[in-house]
Structure formats: structure tokens, C-alpha cells
Amino acid sequence: MAWGIPFEIGNPVFLRDQAVTVQIPPTTARWFVFLHASDIRPLAPDQNGLISPMRGIGQLGEHAGNYVLIYDDGSEERAKIRRRHEVGSFDFRWGEQCTQAVTAIKPRPLSLNGVNEPKPMGDIAGYRYPVEWGARQKQLIVDDSVPWINFLWAFENSHPEKAVEALRFEPVCGTLLISGLSAGNARSMPLRWGKRRKAFLRFPAELSFDPGLDQHSLLDKIQVDLGQLITASPRLDYPTEDWEKTRQNLEPGTTLNEVLVEYTAHEDAAFHFVDGTRIAVRELDPGTAQNGFVLQAVAPADRLVILRVIEAGTNKVVPVKLHVHGRMGEYLAPTD
Structure with missing residues (x-):
């Protein structure tokens, strides 16, 4: 299970030197979600010792491979897989995430009261409690410091009425490991959540x-x-x-x-x-x-209201202690 999407992982596809075709039961779906990761692509300096363009260790934008949907009528649809766009490396530096894929372990909240504080999956022994400044500002844990991290990428099928009977994975550069595939008919991009x-x-x-x-x-x-x-x-x-x-x-x-x-x-x-x-x-x-x-x-409290308290008799603005809550007793915090 990744981001609430089920996967059954059996024999992952190791994609490096030659294309691999995988037969699947005829499937009609709007979305195909891939669970995959790429290798680490080292940076190669030129003869002057400079790295240009600097893509980062994740080799931003490098064409890694192609994923091809094969329909039952013989037609195909091809998707270009680029590093740090549709796929990320199994280990990466801080800040080198993907633009169109997410790490397979979804972010999760910290406890507000510090009791029974959730623990990160990586480096548990070296993690300090209580959680200090940094992670506490975001109020969540992002488990991206584990030995191996997979990524989820959702591909929108432009022909959801056609049955897909096979997938072909074509290597272009480096190595890809495709661990799982899930298909469904979500109303919108399944990895994009709504606002709080x-x-x-x-x-x-x-x-x-x-x-x-x-x-x-x-x-x-x-x-x-x-x-x-x-x-x-x-x-x-x-x-x-x-x-x-x-x-x-x-x-x-x-x-x-x-x-x-x-x-x-x-x-x-x-x-x-x-x-x-x-x-x-x-x-x-x-x-x-x-x-x-x-x-x-x-109901969300998304309407801006300005309160001004005036002292009777003087018309002077005075400070007050104020508490505001909604119909269900929920606390409504001031914006400033």
C-alpha cells in the first residue's frame, strides 16, 4: 500500500540493456500508477573539473526510458520517463525530489502534545526527542532517509475506453526498477490531495x-x-x-x-x-x-473578517483579549 493505493509486488522489472514486455489482464482505466525508482547517476566533471549543466545527483531531466501502453487493438501510447520528473533515484540528497512523482511513503503528522511521538522509519536510533525546530515547524515527518525509496508516478491514459493488454518498458539511459503497477478510474490525479x-x-x-x-x-x-x-x-x-x-x-x-x-x-x-x-x-x-x-x-472558515474594538465615549481603538470558534467548537486562529 502506497499513498492509499494497493500494489502487489512479485518480480520487479529490472530495466537496463533491453526492452521488457509484461503481459497483464485486459484493463480499462484512466490512471496507471507506477511504483518505481532509478539508479544513482554520478556527476561527471569535464576536462576543467567543472560540472555543466549542474543537474544534481538526480540528473534532473535526463531521459531514462519509455513506458508504453499496448492496447488490445494493437495501438500504443508512449510516455517519456525523465529523472527527477517522473522517477527519482532510490537514494537522493536533501531537496532533490521529483516534479511529477512523489516518494512512496506519504508524509505523516507529528503528535501535538509530544506524547507517544511518531518515529521516523530511518535512523530511529539517531533521532532526538522531543522533536526540535525544523520538523516541528512543518508538523510532519517525511520518511525519505531510508536505505531505499520508491516513487509513485500517475500516468493519465488518453484512451481509457481501450483495454490495455501489455506494457513495454524501454531503456534509454541508466537503470530503472519497476516494482509495481496499479490501475484505476479516479476522478482526478490520484496523488494530488485537496486542501486541509x-x-x-x-x-x-x-x-x-x-x-x-x-x-x-x-x-x-x-x-x-x-x-x-x-x-x-x-x-x-x-x-x-x-x-x-x-x-x-x-x-x-x-x-x-x-x-x-x-x-x-x-x-x-x-x-x-x-x-x-x-x-x-x-x-x-x-x-x-x-x-x-x-x-x-x-464548513471552512475562509472568509476574511476584520474586527476593530472602539472604546465607548472616546472612539479610541483598544486592545482586547479575543477568542473565536466555529459552529462545531473548532478554534479559529487570527491571521496576524
Whole structure:
């Protein structure tokens, strides 16, 4: 499983000196997602000891090979595979990622409270806790420091109505290793997630919900396939009806079986619950309930509002202590 996309890896294709043709069951699909990696291409200085053009160790833009879809009517469609565009090297320096492919291990969040902090897959012994400045600013772990990293590249088939019966891999320069292939009919590019959103989750009262992340950045009751869960926290219950009568700095209550989930996901993604219940992301806007789980989208707060507090009698602008939250109790942070 990579980025929520299933792969069955058997005998990888080692592509170097000659073309390789692989027969597959006749498949009609809009998207073909390749799990692959290239070799490390060393930099070669000229007679003056200079490297020009400087493409980096990943040899940016170098034509590595061609992937060819062979349809059942005998026609073909060819895709050009370039280094650091459609494929990356199995080991690379910081900052030398791809423009059209992603590392096969998707980014995952850090814990907000520092308890049960997720651990990186590479160099666990040398990793320092608590997580310090840098990774903490992004609030995520990117597992690209492992001994071997594969890349995912999604190719859009221009003839999804035709059945593909074989693929031909043609070498051009260096070595490629193709480990897996997955096909599907996603509505849009399957590796491109939407912007951050929030959802309200109510789960059966008999279940206890732990908002903490395990060492793999996973929650114990809910996960998402084509996307990533960012945070999950108990929904705060504010005294909306009689808040004017409450004392200053009164802390809100919490509900034991209601959670606010923050996530980013593809439009075809689905949430998966501990009992096997599955709810599609596109069903969240109207809200849905299955097997005791209720999941509903929280409307985004994307409208800019400027607040100015004026002192009565003087018309002077005065500073105030301000807290703003949404209808579901979600905290709305100021922009400055």
C-alpha cells in the first residue's frame, strides 16, 4: 500500500540493456500508477573539473526510458520517463525530489502534545526527542532517509475506453526498477490531495477514542486511504445559548464520543473505521451515518473578517483579549 493505493509486488522489472514486455489482464482505466525508482547517476566533471549543466545527483531531466501502453487493438501510447520528473533515484540528497512523482511513503503528522511521538522509519536510533525546530515547524515527518525509496508516478491514459493488454518498458539511459503497477478510474490525479479540511465525528458511546498517534502516525479508530489525517481532538462544547451569563475564562466542556478531525484527502478518498465501516469523503458535505458512526463536514472558515474594538465615549481603538470558534467548537486562529 502506497499513498492509499494497493500494489502487489512479485518480480520487479529490472530495466537496463533491453526492452521488457509484461503481459497483464485486459484493463480499462484512466490512471496507471507506477511504483518505481532509478539508479544513482554520478556527476561527471569535464576536462576543467567543472560540472555543466549542474543537474544534481538526480540528473534532473535526463531521459531514462519509455513506458508504453499496448492496447488490445494493437495501438500504443508512449510516455517519456525523465529523472527527477517522473522517477527519482532510490537514494537522493536533501531537496532533490521529483516534479511529477512523489516518494512512496506519504508524509505523516507529528503528535501535538509530544506524547507517544511518531518515529521516523530511518535512523530511529539517531533521532532526538522531543522533536526540535525544523520538523516541528512543518508538523510532519517525511520518511525519505531510508536505505531505499520508491516513487509513485500517475500516468493519465488518453484512451481509457481501450483495454490495455501489455506494457513495454524501454531503456534509454541508466537503470530503472519497476516494482509495481496499479490501475484505476479516479476522478482526478490520484496523488494530488485537496486542501486541509475539518470534519465532525460522532462514534458509538461504547467506544473510547484516543486522539493520540501511534509510532506510525495512525489513530486507533479512524484512518483515511487517499489522504492523511492531521489531527483529532475532542469537540469542545461552549455555552452558546447563555454565554453572556458565564464567568470570564470559563473553560468549555468536552463530549466523550464527539471528535473534530482535521484531514487532507483526494476527492475519491474514504474514511475507514475500526469496525470495518467505510465512509467516502464526498459524502461528508450532506453528512452521513453508518453503524453508529456519524461523519459530517465542518464548513471552512475562509472568509476574511476584520474586527476593530472602539472604546465607548472616546472612539479610541483598544486592545482586547479575543477568542473565536466555529459552529462545531473548532478554534479559529487570527491571521496576524
